[in-house]
Amino acid sequence: xxxxxxxxxxxxxxxxxxxxxxxxxxxxxxxxxxxxxxxxxxxxxxxxxxxxxxxxxxxxxxxxxxxxxxxxxxxxxxxxxxxxxxxxxxxxxxxxxxxxxxxxxxxxxxxxxx
Amino acid sequence: xxxxxxxxxxxxxxxxxxxxxxxxxxxxxxxxxxxxxxxxxxxxxxxxxxxxxxxxxxxxxxxxxxxxxxxxxxxxxxxxxxxxxxxxxxxxxxxxxxxxxxxxxxxxxxxxxxx
Numbered sequence: 115x116x117x118x119x120x121x122x123x124x125x126x127x128x129x130x131x132x133x134x135x136x137x138x139x140x141x142x143x144x145x146x147x148x149x150x151x152x153x154x155x156x157x158x159x160x161x162x163x164x165x166x167x168x169x170x171x172x173x174x175x176x177x178x179x180x181x182x183x184x185x186x187x188x189x190x191x192x193x194x195x196x197x198x199x200x201x202x203x204x205x206x207x208x209x210x211x212x213x214x215x216x217x218x219x220x221x222x223x224x225x226x227x228x
Numbered sequence: 229x230x231x232x233x234x235x236x237x238x239x240x241x242x243x244x245x246x247x248x249x250x251x252x253x254x255x256x257x258x259x260x261x262x263x264x265x266x267x268x269x270x271x272x273x274x275x276x277x278x279x280x281x282x283x284x285x286x287x288x289x290x291x292x293x294x295x296x297x298x299x300x301x302x303x304x305x306x307x308x309x310x311x312x313x314x315x316x317x318x319x320x321x322x323x324x325x326x327x328x329x330x331x332x333x334x335x336x337x338x339x340x341x342x343x
Binding site: 118147149156157158159160161164166205207209215216217218219220221 | 262269270271272273274277287316318320329331332334335336337339
C-alpha cells in the first residue's frame with residue numbers, strides 16, 4: 115500500500131526567510147504524481163504545486179519549489195521569501211497515474227513569525 | 229468557471245441520528261466526485277469516489293454511504309451516526325482524466341460534531 119509520511123508536525127519561520135517541509139512516500143509504482151496542498155485556517159484545500167514522477171526537473175511555482183528525489187522517495191517543499199499568508203497546514207499527497215484517489219500525509223503546520 | 233458547493237458548513241448531531249451532507253458541482257459535466265474525511269490534526273482520508281451517476285467506490289468500510297443521484301450531485305449519508313464520525317468532511321471534484329492527470333478541486337468542507 116502507498117503511504118505518505120510527513121515527519122515534521124510543526125515548523126516555523128521568520129517572515130521573508132526560506133523554509134523547507136519534508137515528505138517521504140512509499141510506493142512500488144513507477145508512474146505517479148506528487149502534490150503539496152495548503153490548508154489555511156479557512157480549511158479550504160488549495161493545490162500549491164505538483165510533480166510528475168517521470169519528470170526529472172523539479173517543479174516550481176513562483177516562491178514554491180520542490181526537491182524531488184525519486185530514488186530516495188523524497189519530495190520536499192521549499193518556500194522562499196515566506197509571507198504571513200503562507201501560514202497554514204501543508205499536506206503532501208500522492209496519486210498513482212490513472213488512479214482516482216489521493217493519499218495524504220499527516221500534515222505540517224507552518225507558522226510565519228513577523 | 230467551475231464551482232463546488234458543499235453544505236452545511238457546520239453540523240452538530242446526536243449519536244444515533246441520521247446524516248445527509250450534500251455536494252454539487254457547477255460548470256462542468258461528468259466530473260469525478262470524492263468524499264474525504266479529516267480527523268482532528270490528521271490528513272485527509274478518502275471515503276468514497278464516483279466516476280458517474282450511480283457508480284460509487286468505497287475506500288473505507290464504515291457506517292457511512294454515498295450516492296450520486298445526478299451527474300453533479302454527491303451525497304454522503306449515514307443511518308445512525310457514531311461518535312467516531314466526528315470530523316471535517318470535504319467534497320472534491322476532478323475532470324475526466326483520459327490518460328492525463330486532472331487535479332482535484334475541493335469544497336469548503338463541513339465540520340461535523342457528534343454529541
